[in-house]
Amino acid sequence: MICPNCGKECTEDEYFCRKCGTKVGNFKFAVDNDKKVEDDYSQTSGFNNIVGGIPEQEVPEDDLGKTIDTSHILDNEEVTASFKDPSKEKPIELGSVDDDFGMIDDDDQDAGKSYESSSVEGVKPEKKKKTKVIVICVLAAVLVAILGTIGVIYATKTTQFNKFYNAGTVLYNQKNYPDARTQYIQAASNAFTSGQKIKAYKMVYATDEMLGGYDKEEIAYMEALVDLDDDNIEFYKNLIILYQNNGLDSKIGELISSAPEDIQDELKNFDGTIPTVNYPEGKYAKPLEIELSATDGVKIYYTLDGSKVEDSQTRKEYKKPFMLSDEGQYNLRAASKSKNGKFSKEFQGKYELDFDSVKEPSVNLDSGKYTEQKKIKVTCDPGCKIYYTKDGTTPTEKSKEYKKAIKMPKGTSLYYFVAVNADGVSSGVVTRAYDYSPDFSFSYDEALNALSSNLVSNGTFENKDGSFKNKNIGYLNYKSVEEMDGAFYYVIQVEICDKKGNTKSTSYYGVSTDSGHVEKVKRSGGKYTIK
Incomplete structure (x- = not known):
């Protein structure tokens, strides 16, 4: 192209005449269709391609922003001194600037003095100031373009993300997990921010x-989530x-060592x-x-015969807690089962x-019938304790402990x-069995006769x-001999x-074993008292 001021021939890439400094071209922005912006930002995700259907982040070409071609920006030394058309006769007022970035140094301005356009040619501009203005303008344009590109990508990606994520949530709540998974993977593919990625993953x-x-x-996915939010225990x-x-x-x-220090101890103790x-x-x-434990929210199953828990019919x-009480060998296997039915290792x-x-305890009285x-009294070896039952069950450490001699009860x-x-x-x-029936002066048959008469x-x-x-019909039923x-x-x-x-009715009576005297008796909680 030809400079309109001095007539010098300029190239298409030049924005200012090399001879007189007159602007001869317009700034030009080029559309970069190689997805540079997408690549720059997708590299920051830390999770571009993992197993399970998370693709590398792709931005549709329609949404790509424009990058700025700055290869044509002039070197500072190529900007010439004059910005004005010397053919113009209109004077420039003090302090005014030309629309084409022309500037007048304050040192060259005097109050009330005007400069003819013909005199501008002889004024040498300050190259640093002019170059700084140009650079600032270019950088501002670059920043605006980048921010605009990011904004377009963010808006487009967020719209797509919300569409797929919400569709997946509906399907998940309907327990349609295969289709929900597909939608969530699509949401992950369109996730732009780390928060969106965390939700989708x-x-x-x-x-x-x-x-x-x-x-x-x-x-x-879980490794990616740890990378995205390394504070989430x-x-x-x-x-x-x-x-x-x-x-x-x-x-x-290695995973625990990479975690923040404030959660490492808890992770080390996590089963x-x-x-x-x-x-x-x-x-x-x-x-x-035996006590078994696992993380909350699971059920634990076990076998003692060595069979695999998941397949065992005896699990x-x-x-x-349960006891291994008898001598012998036990092959314990245990596994937890999650809420979705999956067994752990x-x-x-x-x-x-x-x-x-x-050694068995020693009892002073043999089994038998006693009238007195x-x-x-029971004894055992040092370091042992004695436990006993009266209901025919085998004693354990949870049974009643023997501490002093037991008074033989009446009856069996x-x-x-x-x-x-x-x-x-x-x-x-x-084992000991006793039948204690004291020799009373009044026999039981005599007691029955006395009670019938009463x-x-x-x-x-x-x-x-x-x-x-x-x-x-009235019945008389013997219960026991009681001391009252x-x-x-x-x-x-x-x-x-x-x-x-x-x-029709039930009542209790006591007949004295010594005199045959009859008393009305009250029964409460297995005990008897005279009314």
């Missing part, structure tokens, strides 16, 4: 967990569980979903109370119980005794044999039934 991980069979993808815990269940335990230590046991496998000379759900441990022998009340009684050492090893069971006299019975005119108010009584139940055998 979390939901792809959640659907993979519900569907099962996506272990590698789950690991990839739950992401670390989920990743530890995934490493455990997929034989990647060697990566756990994950593989159950832990309070006793290591091995040989023991005592019974073991039991762990709800509270198993814990396996072999336990052998071989107890030291504990005795005291039952049955005792089971065991000795237990400090390790919880029990001896064999010692019942007729007070109108309870019509006849001593318990018969009634209306076909009702310092004396012994035969306790007898009086029951009256109708002719169909239905009970």
Whole structure:
């Protein structure tokens, strides 16, 4: 092109005449269709291509912004001194500037003085000031273009992200996990901000967990989430569980070391979903109370016969600690089950119980019938404790502890005794059965006769044999011999039934074993007292 001022020929890339400095061209912006902006920003995501369907971030060409071609910007030394057309005769007022970036130095301005355009040619401009103005303008234009490009990409990506994410949420709530997964992956592909990526990755991980069979993808997404939000301890815990269940335990230590210091201790003490046991496998000379634990939100199942938990028909759900009480070998296997039915990797441990022998306790009274009340005394070896029951069940450490001699009760009684050492090893069971019936001056038959007479006299019975005119029948049932108010009584139940055998009334009486005196008795909680 030709300079309109001095006539010098200029190239297409020149914006100012090299000879006179007159502007000869316009700034030109070029559209860069090689996705440079997208590449610059996608590299900051830290997660461009992972297993599980998260593609590299792609921006549609329609949404790409324009980059600025700055290759044509002149060197500072190429900007010439004059910006004005010397052919113009109109004077320039003091302090005015030309629209084409012409500037007048303050040192050359005098009050009331005007300069003819012909004199401008001889004024030498300050190159640094003019170059600075040009650079600032160019940088501002570049910044505006970049911000505009980012804004366009952000708006477009956010619209797409919200569309896919919301569609995935609807499907997820409908438990349509396969289609929800597809939508969330699309949302992840359109995620622009780290917050959007976190939301999308979390939901792809959640659907993979519900569907099962996506272990590698789950690991990839959770690793990406840790990179995006390294302060979220739950992401670390989920990743530890995934490493455990997929034989990647060697990566756990490195993961914990990379975490912020304030959460490392908690992560080191995190067990994950593989159950832990309070006793290591091995040989023991005592019974073991086994406690299993795992992370919250899972159920624990176990077997003791060595069968695989997931396939076993003998597996039991762990709800509270259980005992390995008997000598022998146990092959314990335990696994947790998540809410979506997925079993964790198993814990396996072999336990052998071989107890030291504990001598049975010694009881001073043999089993038999007694007419005189005795005291039952039991002894054992030092370091042991004695426990006993009276209901025929085998005593344990949770049974009643023997601490002093037991007064033999009246009637029949049955005792089971065991000795237990400090390790919880029990001896064999010692059994004693007693029948204590004191020699009373008033026999039970005499007591029945005395009670029948009393019942007729007070109108309870019509006849001593318990018969009634209306076909009702009265029964006398022996209960026990009880000590009440310092004396012994035969306790007898009086029951009256109708002719169909239905009970109409029940009452209790006590007949003195010494005199045959009859008293009305009250029964409460298995105990009897004279009214």
